[in-house]
Amino acid sequence: MIEIEQLTVRVPGFALTDINLSVKEGEFFALIGPTGAGKTLILESIAGLVRCTSGRIRIRGKDITHLPPEARGVGIVYQDHALFPHLSVKDNIRYGLRYHPKTTGTCHSTLDRWIEHLGLSHLLDRATENLSGGEKQRVALARALAIQPTVLLLDEPLSALDPNFREEIRQLLHELHRETKITILMVTHDFSEAHFLAQRIAVIHRGQIEQIGTLKAVFTAPSTPFVAQFVGMKNIFPVTLNDSRAYTSDLSFNVEKPDDNKTHMAIRPEHILLFAAKPDNAKVNLFEGNIAKINNQGIISEIDIAVSTAHFQLILTTSQIHQLELSPGQRVYISVPPEQIHLM
Amino acid sequence: MSASNPKAVLVSNGLFLGLAVLSATVIAAFILFPLIEMVTQPSFKSLGEAAADRQVVRAIGLSIYTSGMAALISLIIGTPFAYLLARRNFFGKKLLESIIDLPIMIPHPVVGIAILGIAGRNHWLGNAMQQLGIHIMGTVTGLVTVLTFVGLPFYINTAKAGFEAIPKRLEKVSRSLGASAAGTFMRVTLPLGWRSMVVGMIMCTARAVSEFGAVVIVAYHPMVAPVMIYERFTAYGLEYSQPVAVWLIVVCLILFLLLRFFSLPKKNIS
Numbered sequence: 001m002i003e004i005e006q007l008t009v010r011v012p013g014f015a016l017t018d019i020n021l022s023v024k025e026g027e028f029f030a031l032i033g034p035t036g037a038g039k040t041l042i043l044e045s046i047a048g049l050v051r052c053t054s055g056r057i058r059i060r061g062k063d064i065t066h067l068p069p070e071a072r073g074v075g076i077v078y079q080d081h082a083l084f085p086h087l088s089v090k091d092n093i094r095y096g097l098r099y100h101p102k103t104t105g106t107c108h109s110t111l112d113r114w115i116e117h118l119g120l121s122h123l124l125d126r127a128t129e130n131l132s133g134g135e136k137q138r139v140a141l142a143r144a145l146a147i148q149p150t151v152l153l154l155d156e157p158l159s160a161l162d163p164n165f166r167e168e169i170r171q172l173l174h175e176l177h178r179e180t181k182i183t184i185l186m187v188t189h190d191f192s193e194a195h196f197l198a199q200r201i202a203v204i205h206r207g208q209i210e211q212i213g214t215l216k217a218v219f220t221a222p223s224t225p226f227v228a229q230f231v232g233m234k235n236i237f238p239v240t241l242n243d244s245r246a247y248t249s250d251l252s253f254n255v256e257k258p259d260d261n262k263t264h265m266a267i268r269p270e271h272i273l274l275f276a277a278k279p280d281n282a283k284v285n286l287f288e289g290n291i292a293k294i295n296n297q298g299i300i301s302e303i304d305i306a307v308s309t310a311h312f313q314l315i316l317t318t319s320q321i322h323q324l325e326l327s328p329g330q331r332v333y334i335s336v337p338p339e340q341i342h343l344m
Numbered sequence: 345m346s347a348s349n350p351k352a353v354l355v356s357n358g359l360f361l362g363l364a365v366l367s368a369t370v371i372a373a374f375i376l377f378p379l380i381e382m383v384t385q386p387s388f389k390s391l392g393e394a395a396a397d398r399q400v401v402r403a404i405g406l407s408i409y410t411s412g413m414a415a416l417i418s419l420i421i422g423t424p425f426a427y428l429l430a431r432r433n434f435f436g437k438k439l440l441e442s443i444i445d446l447p448i449m450i451p452h453p454v455v456g457i458a459i460l461g462i463a464g465r466n467h468w469l470g471n472a473m474q475q476l477g478i479h480i481m482g483t484v485t486g487l488v489t490v491l492t493f494v495g496l497p498f499y500i501n502t503a504k505a506g507f508e509a510i511p512k513r514l515e516k517v518s519r520s521l522g523a524s525a526a527g528t529f530m531r532v533t534l535p536l537g538w539r540s541m542v543v544g545m546i547m548c549t550a551r552a553v554s555e556f557g558a559v560v561i562v563a564y565h566p567m568v569a570p571v572m573i574y575e576r577f578t579a580y581g582l583e584y585s586q587p588v589a590v591w592l593i594v595v596c597l598i599l600f601l602l603l604r605f606f607s608l609p610k611k612n613i614s
Contacts, residue, residue, distance in 0.1 A: 047516070049519065049520070070519055070523060078517070080511075082511065082514055082517045084518075095518070095523075096522045099521065099522025144521075
């Protein structure tokens, strides 16, 4: 559906390099990465709003790399909504209709249905400046959908919204995709948003794609230390592998499926086991350490445990912390099951 | 001064405010006092005579006409250029922006001499223009040319600032919805940027109305208001030049009020 081949885009002070990406017809695909990674630049390249330095973009097999934005049939929704302030809600929504003859006549009823479904019927004559964040986002969505785009591009659609509107729009996007089966490419810096909405994701960092795959694959088997950190694997160490063991600077671990080509290991904080006293039965990868810090975050708490010169991050429920009577400086034991050590 | 000493902080703040008020008073007096004096010195009789003087009316009318034409030309040729500067980055842009500001910085008689230098028979361009029947020296065409030269930077800079204040994303969304670049300009940029274009035209007109140095070189006749004020001052003295000056100030004041009206704070562009 959307095929990006070896796309390079250079803008002052930044470059997207050698981007290869494929989004299937009807798929909800998320491009995730931190601020400044180049996510929006990819969206704007697809929409034709920035000039590609090299590479190729195809939509439904048609090469659109050099087509002007108005000839691409791609809808885009920005996080700041970008509503036309001099036009009413109705005129914003109908802005693109005159350029898309196929959307006139019978298809107007589709638009009217969407206006109703998005809860905009009573707002049509209002000025856009008086709308709430959620209403503005719904108008921006209706405006993009009105031209019946082949692809809908969403640029951090939930980021600028209050938490209550965020949930509302998230549900709305979910329903929108389920009902229309439109191909959606969303960029976000929030992994949980992608988790809720997307079928596949790509992680981008400093203008390059680090990993593409299903949510489960990226979440459980990140391919680089950056991706591991981005999906919440807080314990990432450079290692050397030898004889089924992974060696950090001063610790060694039993691992499953050792591979000499791997250079890092990562462990999710919730996969490390903690013992207030030395366990009776022999545990693999058992280390003695001290609690360096307990960071209470309400229902859960993050615990920093110093083992030799290494620091391990664990997550426990706050009630577990109280039951075990844990406090900073206390001597504890941690164990890391070999199957929970992910090598990269 | 220590923040822990509330009295000292109060005195310091009071002194700072007092200095600011004093500065504002001195500047306001410096600008207003000579102007008020000049406006109040002529008698109603002399003002009436000046208003009835066909030469005065013609000179002020010509000033407004030629300045208005300069603003119109600036609008037509300056708008695409201002938009280009606001929206595109290209090699040499800073240099081009500096060139635009040159007419503000160079002495205005020099502007007049420079224009005459290329408009005369001895220059290929002047020769070609004269063969086409376009004469600069001592003509309304010459006046409009020189006033456009000095007024254009004011239009371009104001319109450019106005275009820059419009979020690029609005234009990007418009393009994605199917509008061409020209369609986007007409449906998004122009409705949001027209105020700054009007303000730019008013600034250009105001600047052109007050031009003397370049005008007096290129076209002493037909006589515009600043040249007439100068002529009456040198030939008859202060008393005879003041009524014309007052009427010119009234015209400038009207332009100033229009400028303030059009540049009232706008609603935020989302």
